[in-house]
Structure formats: structure tokens, C-alpha cells
Amino acid sequence: MIAGLFHMVWKVIWNTFVIIICASLIFVGYKANQPMTVVGVPKGMTYVEFIQNRLDAVKTVEPSRCGWGMMLSLVTLGPIYSFVYTEVGIHPDGFLARGTANDPDIPKDVAGAKWYEVPGIWWNTIERLSWTMLGKPEPYGCQFKQIDGLE
Secondary structure, eight states: OHHHHHHHHHHHHHHHHHHHHHHHHHHHHHHHTSBOOSTTSOTTOBHHHHHHHHHHHHTTSSSHHHHHHHHHHHHHHHHHHHHHHHHHHHOTTSHHHHTSOOOTTSOOSOTTOOGGGHHHHHHHHHHHHHIIIIISOOSSTTOOOOOTTOO
16 A cells, blocks of 8 residues: 555656656747847847857867867856856845846846746746857957858
8 A cells, every 4th residue: 555655656756757857848949949039149040040050150260179168168057057047037136146246148127937937037048148158249259250140
């Protein structure tokens, strides 16, 4: 009887976990194929197109390790920053907000957001961070080639 109860609880936890992972992958796949909402991105460019463009740009940077270093920093630090910045935007008076430096990529006007708004806020933060790290034309750093469609 106890074993059956543990088995049922385990199945519920496992199935919930699988559903959350699948839903997350579907959400990211959907949002990545929608036009980006970041100011400065060419109209209609999706996140997938942006990343493909930046991967091509990495190949033209000299020395190439600089470009690959920027891509690796986005892959490793992007998830951490996106969660921290989303949390800081939603709870501007919280613990993390007190220890986080002001950054233009932190979401504005989202304090007290409902739970169902959080994934959209998080995705917009991912787009802004990616644009800041890889797309925004800068006179210093890796100096990636400009994105097609930018003036």
C-alpha cells in the first residue's frame, strides 16, 4: 500500500516535470521564430535568424577566438543573467535587486507581474541581452560585422 502511494507520487512528479520541460521547449521554439521586439533589430528578424547571422559574423572576426568567446559568454552567462534580470524587474525591491547593478537590459515596468506573464518577460530579456552582447554596433570589442538591414 505504501509502495503504491510512493509510486503514484513519483509518477505525478515525473509527469509534471516532463510536461514542464516539453512546454518550455515549445514556448522557446515558438518565440524564437517570432520577430524580435528589441529596438534596433531589423524589422521582421527572428531570434533564429539573428543567431544564424551572428554565427556567420563570428567566422569573420579577427582573431576568431574573440567572436567565439562572445558566443560562449552568451551561452554560459545568458541564462543566468536572464533569470536574475527578470527577477529584478519583477521584484525591484527584492534581495537580488539590492545586489544587482543598474542595467538597461533589466525589464522596466513589470513590477508585480502575474505568474503567466513571466515567460514573456524572460524571453524579452533574452532578446535584449543577446542584442546587447552580439548585435549592437560597438566601436570596441569584437566588432562583429553589421547585421544586414541595419543602417
